[in-house]
Amino acid sequence: MVKQKYWVPALERSNLIIEQIATNPDGLRLIDLANRLEINKSSMYSLLNTMEKLGWIEKGQNEKYNLGSVLGFIGSTYLNQFNIMETFSSEAKKAIQIVDEHIQLGKLMGGDVFYIGREEGSSPVRLVTDPGTRFAAYASAIGKIQLAQYEYDELKEIYKDESFKKKTDYTVENIDQLWDQLQKAKIDGYVVEEQEGAEGFYCVGAPVYDHSNRIVYGISFTMPKSSWIKKKEIATKEIIELANKLSKISGYLG
Numbered sequence: 001m002v003k004q005k006y007w008v009p010a011l012e013r014s015n016l017i018i019e020q021i022a023t024n025p026d027g028l029r030l031i032d033l034a035n036r037l038e039i040n041k042s043s044m045y046s047l048l049n050t051m052e053k054l055g056w057i058e059k060g061q062n063e064k065y066n067l068g069s070v071l072g073f074i075g076s077t078y079l080n081q082f083n084i085m086e087t088f089s090s091e092a093k094k095a096i097q098i099v100d101e102h103i104q105l106g107k108l109m110g111g112d113v114f115y116i117g118r119e120e121g122s123s124p125v126r127l128v129t130d131p132g133t134r135f136a137a138y139a140s141a142i143g144k145i146q147l148a149q150y151e152y153d154e155l156k157e158i159y160k161d162e163s164f165k166k167k168t169d170y171t172v173e174n175i176d177q178l179w180d181q182l183q184k185a186k187i188d189g190y191v192v193e194e195q196e197g198a199e200g201f202y203c204v205g206a207p208v209y210d211h212s213n214r215i216v217y218g219i220s221f222t223m224p225k226s227s228w229i230k231k232k233e234i235a236t237k238e239i240i241e242l243a244n245k246l247s248k249i250s251g252y253l254g
Helices: 009-022 030-037 041-053 069-080 084-099 141-147 152-158 175-188 225-249
Strands: 057-059 065-067 102-109 112-119 134-136 191-194 201-209 215-224
Touching: 009 030, 009 041, 009 057, 009 065, 030 041, 041 057, 084 102, 084 112, 084 215, 084 225, 102 141, 112 141, 141 175, 141 191, 141 201, 141 215, 152 175, 175 191, 201 225, 215 225
Parallel strands: none
Antiparallel strands: 057 065, 102 112, 102 215, 112 134, 191 201, 201 215
């Protein structure tokens, strides 16, 4: 545990307990927490009893602890302060100063992406997507990076009533091709889309997580091929850093 001036060890232990419970939604027993955190059972009992009375945690009939209603209230209050559009606009402008290409923000809605924000670089090129429009998620970096959180069967359910209509000759054609792309995206932490949404355009997208560790938005740089050849590495680096900033602000602890 951290030891420094004006540090309160009991609060640190409480924080460690909350983190353990938060990352184990099925619940943990006293003995589980004591063993994981190497805190003796007597001290653990006192900590859990106090936290339960404060409403920070709740104990079920199976003697397992889960997060309590007070933490839920605090979390929702914090999230209400988080304005994704305002923060995206502010932080994206900083990344554009480095890369000087358009950045978009979108949210997955079924099998489509709903575009909700854009900040523009100096490039005069016109994108095929504008804020307020929808576009096939399987043909966009913003969509793919959000689809990457799903398992194969879940993807099949999302697209069960829809064939993959090709936007260009490069558009992914079926679930299996998409699945292969998503597996790489999971490993890399970002996804590259090369002329699948619009011929001549390249995108690199990264995920924005929320406090519950779910991917809730995607962001991407979009640019023509001539720019992509020069800026691929820096654009990838900056979009990942921007996604990390937005995730942290929205409460993500990963």
